[in-house]
C-alpha cells in the first residue's frame with residue numbers, strides 16, 4: 475500500500491496523542507507530531523511505548539513562523555509531501571472580559587487561530603503535492619455557543635470560519651478541510667491551563683458537567699481520534715467545509731430547556 479504522511483500538531487498529550495496513537499496502527503502511515511517541549515515528548519513516549527520508532531516528534535511552537543518553517547523543511551526533506559494535517563494544538567484561558575487580560579486574549583488567538591492559519595499556509599505546498607489531502611481543525615462546541623472563556627470561544631469561532639473558507643479556497647487542489655468540535659473530553663487541558671486548581675476540582679468539574687451530556691458520559695480522547703482518522707481517510711472523500719459537533723449531545727441543551 476502507498477505510504478501516507480500525517481502531521482498532528484500538539485500530539486504530546488490528550489486528543490493529539492490519541493490521534494497519533496490511532497494513526498500508527500496502520501503500518502503504511504508515516505506519522506509526525508509536534509510539541510513545544512522535549513520533556514513532554516519523553517513523557518508521551520514513556521506512556522505509550524508503542525509510539526517509539528513509529529512517530530517522528532518535532533519540537534516547535536505553531537504560533538511562530540520560524541518554527542513552522544523548520545517543521546515544513548523537515549517533512550519536505552524526509553517525505554516530500556503531506557496527506558493529512560490535524561491542527562490540534564490549543565490553549566484555554568478561563569473567563570470573560572473582566573478576567574481575561576489583553577495579553578491572554580492575544581495568546582489564545584495566537585495559538586488557536588493564527589497557529590492553524592500559519593501552519594496550514596506554510597505546509598500548503600506539501601499538501602498540494604499529495605494530490606488529495608485532508609486538513610482537520612480541532613475546534614470546540616465553545617465556538618458555536620459561548621463557553622466559559624471569551625478568548626477561547628472567539629478563537630474557535632474564527633477557526634470554524636477558517637475551515638469553511640479554506641474548504642472553498644483549497645477544494646480545487648483536492649484538499650478537504652473540516653472542523654471537529656468536541657464537548658468536554660477528559661484530558662489535561664483544564665489542569666495545565668489552570669482552569670481548575672487540582673485533580674479534585676477537575677473531578678468536580680466533570681461531575682457537574684455530566685447532567686448536560688444526554689448520552690450519559692464525558693468524552694474520551696479516543697472518541698475524537700475516531701472521527702479525526704475518519705476525516706483524514708479516503709472514506710471521507712466527499713466531506714469538506716463541515717463543522718462537526720462531537721459532544722455526546724451536550725450542545726442540544728439550552729437555558730430554556732434545562733437538563734433534568
Ligand SMILES: NC(=O)c1ccc[n+]([C@@H]2O[C@H](COP(=O)([O-])OP(=O)(O)OC[C@H]3O[C@@H](n4cnc5c(N)ncnc54)[C@H](OP(=O)(O)O)[C@@H]3O)[C@@H](O)[C@H]2O)c1
Nearest residue numbers: 484486487488489509510535536563564614658659661663
Ligand atoms: N479536552 C477538551 O475538553 C476539549 C474540548 C474541545 C476542544 N478541545 C481542543 O482539543 C485540542 C487538544 O486539547 P487537549 O484537550 O488534548 O489538551 P492538551 O492535552 O493540553 O493538548 C494541547 C496540546 O497543544 C499543544 N500546544 C499548546 N500550545 C502550543 C503551541 N503554541 N505550539 C504547539 N503546540 C502547542 C500542547 O503541546 P506541548 O505543551 O507539548 O507543546 C498539547 O499537546 C485543543 O485545540 C483544544 O482546544 C479540547
